[in-house]
Structure formats: C-alpha cells, structure tokens
Amino acid sequence: MPILKIARMGHPVLLREAEPVDDPTHPEIRRLIADMVETMQDSAGIGLAAPQVHVPLRLFVWRDAAGASVLVNPELAPLGEETESAWEGCLSIPGLRGSVRRPRRIRWRGLDAEGNPVEGEAEGITARVMQHETDHLDGILYPMRMEDHSLFGFTEELARAAGSAPR
Template structure:
C-alpha cells in the first residue's frame, strides 16, 4: 500500500474517540497495510489509525525489530510502578517531555483473520502500547503531562514552524 501523511496537533481527528472495527474487509486490510508501511519509516515506534486520518481502532508498532499491528486494542494490564519516561509523538513533531507510563503493558485485540491476539512488553513496547491506545481514545501524550510541562509544551507548539 503506502506510507501515509501524519496528521498534526490541531487536527480534530486526533481528539476524536475512534470507532471499533466492525468488519474485516478490504478497507480494513488496506488500512493495516498502510499502518505497517507508515510505521516502518525510521524513527517510528507506533502509528495509530487516527494519526493517518482514519477514525478506527487500530494501530501498528515497530519496536526492536518487532513489527506488528492490533485491531480493536484494549489494554488488559498495566503493571509496575509508573515512571516518567521521555516521550514524543509524530503528531507533535520535535517535542519531547517526561510522561508517566507503566513499565509493563499488555493489550488484546484481533488480527486480520479475526483471531484474538495479545501484545505485551516492557520498556518502549509498553510505552508504545499505552501511547497508541491513547490516540484511539482521542488523547495525545500532551494531555498526560503535569501542568507546568503541559504549559511549556503548548508554548513550544505555538512557536513551532509546523503549527
């Protein structure tokens, strides 16, 4: 399929709760192919469907050579002591801020054959599972920042060349 353009902060689709994928059809297969192509651009750990302008619950991930996708993801488990980790987002280019994330995450969903799948991990994969699921719930990582960091982030967004 193709590498799709990433929607940027301010695009309403990024603040919209995504709909469940009701049917695995050619549109869904094309979406997953595009998500997989788009996440393989160097420097990308995950891409949610909303980031490419599609209001459906699906995302792809690319962490430590593990590339995959999940349709209708639900976070089943978050564990460990939440910690502050540097986080950025393709939809908020050039900004990195400490964000509270759990060190372990497990998500369940389905694949293109409708089979139940589970993706779990620690570190960057755990962070990506949380980050991409947030996108599908209409949240950006900026929404999770502490008040002083969020204020600074919004200042930097307003001053950025892309905004």
C-alpha cells in the first residue's frame, strides 16, 4: 500500500466541502481507507481526512487504543455545552500548533468500512480528533477555529516558551 501525499495548507482541496461516499465497500474506497491508515501511521498522525490526501470525499480515519478506525459520511453533534481548549496540530499544517476550543463531548454517527450504520459518543481526545477531521470534510482548518492567535506558532518555539512541548 502506498503512502499518500498529504495536501498542505493553501491547497484548494482543503478549503472545499467534501462529497458523500456512495458505497464504502467499493474496492477503490477500501483501498483509499487502507492507504490512509498507512499514511496516518507513517506520518505519526492520530487522524487523517480524505481531503488531506487530495480526495474530496466525506471519510476519515483515526487512531485510538483499539487501533485504526474509519468513519464514512460522519455526522457529529455536541453533547452538552461544556467546551475545552487544547493544543492541536495537523498533518496539513506541519510544524505548527494552536489552541482550539471545542465541545468536550460529542455524539457521532455514520457508516463503517462495511457500509453498516454506526454511532456512539466520544469525549476528550477522541472527540477532539473526530471534530478536527470532520472540519476537514467541511473545508475548515483548525486555525479558522482559533479564538486567540497568540496561541498559534511553531511547535519548537511554543515548547521553548513553555518549557515543554504543547500537545
């Protein structure tokens, strides 16, 4: 399976809304998912959306304790009003981090790689990754969500200023 080229900030594919996936079981979609998982792992990422690999489709992969997962045609909704700020990075914006406020808990639903409906709830880092990747499907990059751009910078500089690396 090939490692896919990751689109970087400035590429138009990252700024458009992605199209729904008609058939998650189609061989090309299965191959895309497998290649995205390998690309995410090779890049030491914890999430990767199809537009980031130049494919404007509504699907993303992410890593959690159970391994790699996929969500096709995701729909997310906040659970409650509690939010939290945390450092985010992005494979499409290498070397930079920013503090982004997001809902702490979400409800999600979509399709798995077999085309079966799946749904659940997520909180903490999993909820953050799912929101970040869904933003990619809507043409939104995390700096667009930032409230305070003084909390945006190169990872190395932020680490020096704080005495440790932001996460």
